[in-house]
Amino acid sequence: MLSSQSDRAGFLPLAQLPSLLARLRERGYQCLGPTVEQGAIVMRELEPPNDLPRGIQAEQTPGRYRLTSHPLNRYFAWASGPQAIKPHTFAPKESLWRVERDEAGSLQFAAVHPPVVRQAIIGVRACDLAALALQDAHFLREGRRDAHYAQRRDHLFLVAVQCAEPASTCFCASTGDGPTPTAGYDLALAELADGFVAVAGSDQGQAVLDDLNLSLATSQQIEAARQQGASAAAVQTRSLPGRNLRDSLMSRLEHPRWDEVAARCLACGNCTAVCPTCFCHAEADTPALDGATSEHERIWDSCFSEAHGHLHGFNVRADIRGRYRQWLTHKLATWHDQFGRSGCVGCGRCIAWCPVGIDLTEEVAALTEGQP
Amino acid sequence: MNVSNSLDAGPPHAATVLARIQESPTIFTLQLRLDDAAAQAAYRFAPGQFNMLYLYGVGEVPISIMSDPEERDLIGHTIRALGRVTRGLAALKPGDRVGLRGPFGRGWPLQEVGGCDVVLVTGGLGCAPVVSVIHYVLRRRERFGKLVIIQGVKHAEDLIWREQYDRWAKLPDTQVLVAASEGAPLWPWHVGRVTELFSLANFDPGCAVAMMCGPEGMMRSAADALLARGLPESRLYLSMERNMQCAVGRCGHCQFGGAFVCRDGPVFNWGEVKALLAHKGF
Numbered sequence: 001m002l003s004s005q006s007d008r009a010g011f012l013p014l015a016q017l018p019s020l021l022a023r024l025r026e027r028g029y030q031c032l033g034p035t036v037e038q039g040a041i042v043m044r045e046l047e048p049p050n051d052l053p054r055g056i057q058a059e060q061t062p063g064r065y066r067l068t069s070h071p072l073n074r075y076f077a078w079a080s081g082p083q084a085i086k087p088h089t090f091a092p093k094e095s096l097w098r099v100e101r102d103e104a105g106s107l108q109f110a111a112v113h114p115p116v117v118r119q120a121i122i123g124v125r126a127c128d129l130a131a132l133a134l135q136d137a138h139f140l141r142e143g144r145r146d147a148h149y150a151q152r153r154d155h156l157f158l159v160a161v162q163c164a165e166p167a168s169t170c171f172c173a174s175t176g177d178g179p180t181p182t183a184g185y186d187l188a189l190a191e192l193a194d195g196f197v198a199v200a201g202s203d204q205g206q207a208v209l210d211d212l213n214l215s216l217a218t219s220q221q222i223e224a225a226r227q228q229g230a231s232a233a234a235v236q237t238r239s240l241p242g243r244n245l246r247d248s249l250m251s252r253l254e255h256p257r258w259d260e261v262a263a264r265c266l267a268c269g270n271c272t273a274v275c276p277t278c279f280c281h282a283e284a285d286t287p288a289l290d291g292a293t294s295e296h297e298r299i300w301d302s303c304f305s306e307a308h309g310h311l312h313g314f315n316v317r318a319d320i321r322g323r324y325r326q327w328l329t330h331k332l333a334t335w336h337d338q339f340g341r342s343g344c345v346g347c348g349r350c351i352a353w354c355p356v357g358i359d360l361t362e363e364v365a366a367l368t369e370g371q372p
Numbered sequence: 373m374n375v376s377n378s379l380d381a382g383p384p385h386a387a388t389v390l391a392r393i394q395e396s397p398t399i400f401t402l403q404l405r406l407d408d409a410a411a412q413a414a415y416r417f418a419p420g421q422f423n424m425l426y427l428y429g430v431g432e433v434p435i436s437i438m439s440d441p442e443e444r445d446l447i448g449h450t451i452r453a454l455g456r457v458t459r460g461l462a463a464l465k466p467g468d469r470v471g472l473r474g475p476f477g478r479g480w481p482l483q484e485v486g487g488c489d490v491v492l493v494t495g496g497l498g499c500a501p502v503v504s505v506i507h508y509v510l511r512r513r514e515r516f517g518k519l520v521i522i523q524g525v526k527h528a529e530d531l532i533w534r535e536q537y538d539r540w541a542k543l544p545d546t547q548v549l550v551a552a553s554e555g556a557p558l559w560p561w562h563v564g565r566v567t568e569l570f571s572l573a574n575f576d577p578g579c580a581v582a583m584m585c586g587p588e589g590m591m592r593s594a595a596d597a598l599l600a601r602g603l604p605e606s607r608l609y610l611s612m613e614r615n616m617q618c619a620v621g622r623c624g625h626c627q628f629g630g631a632f633v634c635r636d637g638p639v640f641n642w643g644e645v646k647a648l649l650a651h652k653g654f
Contacts, residue, residue, distance in 0.1 A: 097383030099471065101428055106407070107469045109383035144620055146381070250629075253651045280624030283617040287429030294429040296382065298623070308625055310615050312454045322653030330627060337630025 010214030011221055013195040017075070020159070020187075021046060023211045024120045029157050032088065033122035034078065039067060041081035043088070043121055052122070060167035060348065063357030070165075076123055076191050079167035080347050082274045084128040088119055089152045090135060090279065093299045096148070100293050112295075114148055120157035124185070126178030127170075127347035129160055131276030133184055137339045138279050157204060160185035164228045166236055169348030171361060173232075174239035177345040180229035190225035197225045238351075238361045240332075241368055243342060248368045249333040253325065257366045262321035264356050269302030271350035271358075272327065277335075277343045280308065303327050328363065381620045384426045384471030385411050389464050390446055395532040399497065400462055401438070401450045404472060417441055419504035420479030420583075420611060420639045424619045425449060426471030427460045434616040434634070436501035437475060441508060447472070450500040450532070476619040477638050480505050480583050481609055488579040489517040491603075493594045495524045495566060495586025499533070501611050501638075502585050506540065517580070519546045520573050524566025524590065528556035547574050566590065570597040577602035583639075585611040592649060595642055608642040628654055 012020060021031050025048075035044035036053055046052065055073040058081065059066045070077040095112040102108070124132075139149035163170070163179035172178030181188045186205035189196040197217045200206035217225075242248070272278045282301040287294040301308060303326045309316035317323045335343035344360070351359045386407040393401040402425075406412035417423075417437050424432045433455070439448030453462035464470065482505065490509055494502050509516050521540060525531045531550065541548035549572055555563035562569055567590075582598050584591045591610050598608055614626035614633045621635030629648045631637060648654050 096381070099383070099426075099428065101469075105467075105469050107386040107428060107471060109386065109471060111383050139622070141621075144381075144622070146622060250647075279622070281617075281622075282625075283432065283623060285429060285431045291429070296426075296432075298618075301624070303624070308615065311613060312452070312458075316614065317653050319653070325653060326627075329629075334627070334630035338632075 008199065009217040009222055010198045010209055010212070011195055011217040012189070012198045012212065012214055016212065016214075017052065017196070018048070019212060020208070021048070021122070023208050024157065027118075027208070029118045029120035031120050031122060034076075034081070036067065040065060041067070041078045043081075043084060043123070046122070057165065058167060060169045060352040061357075062169065062351050062359045063354055065352045072193070074164070074191055076161040076189075077165050079163060079165060079170055080125055080127060080349060082349060082353055084124050084276060085121060085132050085156075085158070086135065086276050088121060089132065089156065090139065090149055090281075090300075091152075093297060094148060095295045095297050096283070097296045098293060099296070101291070111147075114151060116151060116155060118155045118157070119152070120159060122159040122161075124158050124160050125163050125172075125347070126160065126181040127172045127345040128276055129158065129181055129184035130172075130175075130177035130345040131347070132158075134277045134339060134341075134343060134345070135279060157208075158185045158187075160188040160201075162188070162190040162225065162229055163232050164191060166232050167348060167352065169238065169351040169359075170236055170346065171238040171240065171348060172346035173234075173236045175342065175344055175346035176243060179232040179236075190228060192221060192224055192228075197221050238348065238359075240342075240344070240346075240361060240364055244336060245342070245364065245368065246333040246336045249329050249364075252367050253329070255367050257363065258321045258325050260366075261324055261358060261363050262319065264358055265304075265320050265324050266356060267304040267320045267323055268355060269304040270353045270355060271360075272302035272304060273300065274349035274353045275331075276347060276349070277331070277345065278302070282307065303330070328360070328367075332364065381618060381622065382473060384424065384432075384473040387447070387470050387472040389466050389468045389470065391466055392464060395450060396530060398454070399450060399452050399532050401448060402461065402464065402470075403439070403446045403448050404470065405446050406472065407469070413444065415444075415447065415475075417447075417475035418479035419482065419508050420501055421475035421477050422501070422619075422638065423447065423449065423472050423474030424476070424616075425457075425461065426473075427457045428469070428471070430460050431457050432471070432617070433457045433461075434476075434619060436611075436638075438500045438503045440511070441504060442511060450497065450503075452497050474619065477634055478636065480611075480639050481581065481641075482508060484607075485516055485581045487515065487517060488581055489520065489575040491520045491522070491573065491575050491580055491582040491598070493522045493566070493582060493584040493586070493591075493598070495590040496526065496530065497532075498584075498586030498590075498611070499523050502583060503533070503536075505583060510540075510543070513545075517545070518575055519543075520549070520575050521547065522549045522566060522569055522573060522594075524551045524553070524586070526552070527554045528552040528559040549573060565593075567593045567597050570594070570601065573601075581607045581609065583609045583611075588649060595646070605643050605646075606641065609639055610642060610645070611638045612640060612645065613638065
């Protein structure tokens with residue numbers, strides 16, 4: 001973020017943060033941002049005059065996520081919450097088409113289009129942007145653009161924030177996806193004690209920055225932001241043994257560790273629900289009570305669900321060993337075949353939100369025995 | 373063999389059941405025609421491709437297309453009544469409506485045969501995705517060498533299209549080998565495993581293409597037998613089955629390693645999938 005564009009970086013004083021939201025609203029954006037809900041930071045619509053929460057930190061360890069207070073009273077001291085961008089581009093549940101049946105039994109099918117909503121999400125992280133790029137590669141594939149995803153994506157404005165205080169579960173430095181945003185944002189902020197170093201990553205972002213009429217960031221401010229990013233990378237303790245584990249994992253498909261992790265895994269699917277790159281979804285039909293219409297919806301699904309591998313009368317992945325292996329080998333191995341890189345962006349959500357604290361980095365280390 | 377898809381991720385086109393044929397106690401064939409005449413006229417598919425059939429209010433299932441690709445007036449599907457959707461489809465009568473979208477996926481490599489022999493190995497209802505290949509070859513007989521049709525079933529009464537097998541067996545340069553693991557009175561063919569028939573198969577391994585569809589265990593054994601006969605791996609193809617909900621490589625259910633079976637398959641070269649087929653659970 002701050003190297004190539006540092007000559008054009010502005011400085012947004014803390015007191016002016018609400019004016020950033022105001023400028024976005026003037027441009028027709030619904031502003032979503034960090035909100036405390038049920039003990040977690042989630043992205044919800046920010047309604048003026050309610051301010052962004054301050055001084056909140058998210059302590060995360062395997063199987064544990066707790067909000068605590070942050071001594072420096074920063075706005076963005078929290079590391080990733082359970083969800084960020086994904087539910088706003090790839091909806092957890094939405095109707096794809098509808099069918100009407102008349103009395104003669106004729107069927108009339110019609111596509112369902114979601115309403116156009118311009119959304120700005122404030123506070124997304126580098127890992128979230130990397131994950132969004134992977135979701136884009138899947139849903140906006142050449143010749144097969146998903147219309148629902150594309151519509152939301154086209155109307156999205158992203159305000160990224162550099163992660164200054166990663167959680168213990170974070171390992172984005174190891175996957176090369178963070179902690180400082182480098183691409184994929186409209187605006188990127190780095191929070192310092194008295195304000196934000198701000199750079200634009202798109203024409204729309206630059207237009208918003210111009211509206212704010214900021215003074216240029218000083219070289220000291222830019223250097224402070226750079227150092228903050230470097231130290232956020234340095235404090236991360238978890239890591240993967242390499243960025244391409246494809247051959248390493250695919251040559252260990254019968255490793256005894258799969259049985260060992262399957263004995264702990266509950267197959268609840270939490271990891272896939274919080275994973276920002278998981279794209280599996282089921283399609284299901286709901287007829288109206290009067291029988292005259294039926295909706296065809298897609299709903300987030302998980303490769304840990306029993307139905308995922310169901311095939312006329314048997315299950316391809318009847319046991320948890322097969323399901324965990326499917327999830328891990330897809331995420332870290334066969335994703336390379338599909339998208340040219342790993343499907344893991346190092347956000348650590350699957351570790352924090354696993355009810356039994358299964359740690360992906362620990363499983364990979366055991367599977368690869370330190371020999372990627 | 374990719375054919376551009378005229379119908380995409382949805383919504384489906386309405387189609388009418390023209391005929392319903394009971395093939396066995398649980399297997400039936402639906403002959404469908406798209407209600408939109410222009411869509412029906414424009415509909416093209418390659419043998420080995422599949423459609424998503426939608427039963428009103430219940431859902432969709434992927435079903436291979438068994439009709440002749442030259443047949444322009446109807447689209448045929450042979451289905452086993454097994455789940456919620458297929459049991460409902462089994463209850464349809466001529467005149468009833470369904471939804472249809474497709475065709476999807478990569479079909480059989482018929483252009484690659486190039487005058488060589490065609491060996492078809494099928495198990496159970498695996499014969500359905502392959503029967504359109506038989507029609508295709510028989511309509512263009514001069515372009516192909518010998519046609520060997522090998523079909524295995526669990527029980528003798530599971531064999532559908534008996535008269536057709538009888539008819540094909542009488543054609544020149546066509547060999548039909550049928551096996552049932554469990555025979556029945558008056559069963560004229562082999563009792564035992566289908567792979568036991570491979571030594572009888574009359575084809576030139578140096579100039580043949582084999583296409584398999586059926587249970588994966590059967591296809592693994594068949595592949596071993598065909599490769600042992602000297603068929604090169606590059607000439608061995610199979611059709612895979614996985615849970616499919618979107619049919620356009622999006623929903624993720626059909627992933628087999630890095631492949632989306634609905635989009636990259638369902639027909640694969642043996643070399644593309646053999647490594648992963650050796651492991652259960654993918």
